[in-house]
Every structure is written in C-alpha cells, then in structure tokens.
Amino acid sequence: MLDDIDRRILRHFQAAPESASADLADRAGVTSSTLARRLERMRARGVLRGARAEINWPVLGYTVEVSLRVTLDKTQPRAFDDFIEAAREVPEVIEIQTFLGQVDVRLSVIARDMAHYQDLYRSRILTLPHISDLDALMHVARLKTDETLPL
Amino acid sequence: MMDMDEIDRGLIRALAQDAQASAGALGRQFGLSQPAAWRRIKRLREAGVFRGVRLDLDKAALGFSVTVFLGVKLATKGRVSLEDFERAVAAVPEVQTVEHVLGMYDYRLRVVARDIPDFERVLRRRLMTLPGVGSVDANVLLSEERRPGPLG
Numbered sequence: 303m304l305d306d307i308d309r310r311i312l313r314h315f316q317a318a319p320e321s322a323s324a325d326l327a328d329r330a331g332v333t334s335s336t337l338a339r340r341l342e343r344m345r346a347r348g349v350l351r352g353a354r355a356e357i358n359w360p361v362l363g364y365t366v367e368v369s370l371r372v373t374l375d376k377t378q379p380r381a382f383d384d385f386i387e388a389a390r391e392v393p394e395v396i397e398i399q400t401f402l403g404q405v406d407v408r409l410s411v412i413a414r415d416m417a418h419y420q421d422l423y424r425s426r427i428l429t430l431p432h433i434s435d436l437d438a439l440m441h442v443a444r445l446k447t448d449e450t451l452p453l
Numbered sequence: 454m455m456d457m458d459e460i461d462r463g464l465i466r467a468l469a470q471d472a473q474a475s476a477g478a479l480g481r482q483f484g485l486s487q488p489a490a491w492r493r494i495k496r497l498r499e500a501g502v503f504r505g506v507r508l509d510l511d512k513a514a515l516g517f518s519v520t521v522f523l524g525v526k527l528a529t530k531g532r533v534s535l536e537d538f539e540r541a542v543a544a545v546p547e548v549q550t551v552e553h554v555l556g557m558y559d560y561r562l563r564v565v566a567r568d569i570p571d572f573e574r575v576l577r578r579r580l581m582t583l584p585g586v587g588s589v590d591a592n593v594l595l596s597e598e599r600r601p602g603p604l605g
Contacts, residue, residue: 304515312510319472319506351509355472357465357602358504361455364603369554369561386598393603401522403592408522412602439524439556445539449507451517451565452546 304349307332311340312350313453319353356447359396364412366419366440370427371405373435381432382406392426455500460485462604464493465502469601472506512565519566520594523580524558528587538585545583547575558590 307330314329315321321329327337344350359367374381382400389395389409397410411427413419427436460483467479480490497503512520527538535553542562543551550563564580566572581589 309515312508312515316508316510319508347514349511349514351511353472353506353508354470354599355465355468355506356504357469358501359602361501362457362465362604369552369556390600393600396600396602398598398600399522400595400597401592402595404590405592408592437557439554439558439561442553442555444550444552446543446548446551447504449549449563451510451512451515451549453515 304344307336308340308344308349309453311337312344312451315341316450316453317448359412363414364394366413366415368411368413368419369439369441370409370411371437371439372407372409372430372433373404374406375432375434376406378432384431385433388430392422392430394422394426455502459605461493461497464490465497466601466604468494468497468503516567517565519568519572520597521564521566521572522592522594523562523564523576524590524592525560525562525580526557526587526589527559527585529585534585538583541583542580545575545579547579 311326311330311332315326318326318329323337324334327334330337332340341350359365372385374385378384385407386398386400389398389407392411394411394413395409396412397408399408400406401408409427411419411422413422463483464479467474467482476491476494477487479485479494480487483490485493512518527535538560539551539553542548542560547564547566548562549565550561552561553559554561562580564572564575566575576589576591580586
C-alpha cells in the first residue's frame with residue numbers, strides 16, 4: 303500500500319508535473335534515488351498511469367465549448383451502449399461521462415464558433431440515438447482546472 | 454490561429470496521450486530527426502497549444518472512490534460578488550475544477566471524496582456554506598472517457 307512518503311511525492315508531483323526530478327525530490331524531501339524507486343513502484347502498481355498534456359482548444363481555433371446533459375430513453379435496453387458508441391463517432395466530442403442522478407450522460411462538445419456549433423448540434427448531436435431530453439451549458443470561463451487530489 | 458500540418462496535429466495527439474514522450478521517440482514515430490521533433494514541440498508549446506500537464510492517477514487506489522459533479526446556482530445575483538464565490542470555491546481542496554457556465558446553472562464543480570459520507574461532509578460543511586450559494590444539484594460520476602478530439 304501507499305505510505306505518507308508516496309502521498310507526499312504525488313502531492314508535489316501533481317502540483318508541478320513538469321518539474322525536473324531533482325526539484326521534485328527536493329520539494330518532497332527525499333533523495334533522487336528514493337524518488338525514482340517510489341515513482342517506479344507506483345507506476346508498476348498502476349497508481350501512477352502517466353501524464354497527459356491538456357490541449358488548449360481555443361488556441362487551435364475551437365472557441366466554443368458546450369456541456370450537453372443528456373437524459374436517455376431507458377425503456378431501450380441498449381440506450382447507453384448505442385448512445386455512447388454513436389457519440390464516439392463525433393470528433394468534436396472531447397469527453398463522455400456517465401452519471402447516477404438526473405443526468406445520464408454528459409458530452410463535452412467543442413466547435414469553431416456558434417454557427418459551427420449550431421450545425422454540429424443539428425446534424426450530429428440531435429441525431430444520436432435514444433435521447434429523451436437534452437440541455438446545454440455553455441462554458442464561459444475555467445476558474446480552476448488542475449484536477450489535483452487532496453492527498 | 455497558428456499554422457499547422459499533419460505532423461503537428463499528430464504530435465499534439467501523441468503528447469495529449471503521453472506528455473512525457475521524448476522528442477527522439479516522437480521523431481521516430483513521425484519520421485523526423487530528434488532535433489526537428491524537438492523544434493516542432495517547442496513551437497507548439499510556445500504557441501500555447503497546451504494548457505498544462507496533468508498526472509493520470511488511479512483515484513480509487515488513492516482512496517478517492519467518489520467523483521460528483523455539482524451544478525450550482527447562486528442565490529441573489531447582483532448582491533453576491535462572483536469574485537468572492539469564485540475565490541472561496543477554488544480554495545476548497547476537494548473541488549477539482551470550477552467552470553463558469555451559462556444555462557441552468559452558474560457554476561459547474563467537479564468534487565472528489567473518499568466515499569458518499571465524506572462527500573456529504575464536504576457538501577454540508579464546505580460547499581453549502583460558500584458565500585452566495587443558492588441551489589445545488591449533484592450527479593455522481595460513473596464512468597468517464599476522454600476523446601482525442603477533432604485533430605484529423
């Protein structure tokens with residue numbers, strides 16, 4: 303299992319994932335060899351799966367982001383499977399989440415501008431299978447995005 | 454908007470999967486020399502193509518088995534300061550993301566907790582007490598999948 307040293311390493315690592323390992327060792331208060339060994343062990347156990355660069359879509363010309371909250375027709379036994387399979391075919395869908403609650407599935411959809419979004423919405427989203435209700439939240443700003451765990 | 458070709462788009466996709474991939478390995482994958490790959494990556498980074506790097510951790514193995522999305526509506530708009538709410542909510546350690554949205558809610562929060570009782574504690578003690586909070590709607594995350602996006 304993980305101990306306090308592992309958690310301390312991860313706490314500093316997730317706060318600055320691009321830091322050099324010597325700096326990370328310093329901040330976590332361990333030697334470089336301890337750091338390397340601990341990280342290797344956490345990788346081997348699948349606790350630390352890797353690191354992803356987060357794409358800044360507006361810089362690539364996708365300035366609109368909409369969160370679509372979907373309720374599915376649950377009388378259809380394959381509603382979830384069919385819907386998710388079809389949503390994967392839409393390149394502008396960058397996130398698919400399923401929920402327990404009022405909302406069944408949420409899609410994050412990006413578009414170049416509102417006209418593009420409207421087109422996507424009509425031709426690719428409303429045509430997805432088994433939708434019984436749908437509402438949209440339009441992103442205005444991201445105020446916190448680090449997704450760190452309170453370790 | 455910056456000028457990009459197929460190789461740039463491929464590099465962005467590859468780094469989105471593995472931010473730690475070396476310029477040498479990426480170069481081999483896309484038929485570039487190591488220095489050429491490095492120069493392209495540097496140019497993409499400098500253009501701001503990446504918001505940052507995020508560790509991919511097994512949350513459940515670290516003791517966080519519950520992720521909840523909260524839709525928050527502020528109570529008395531105009532009388533509460535959005536800045537006060539934003540500053541206070543961003544300071545809650547269990548709150549992973551805060552998004553200002555237009556629609557049924559004013560804010561969308563991603564919250565992690567150890568289990569449902571722990572989530573209830575965070576909700577009652579730290580979130581319902583934030584300045585200006587009106588109604589809160591919660592959905593527990595069951596599964597999540599990030600897609601590569603429209604990069605050809």
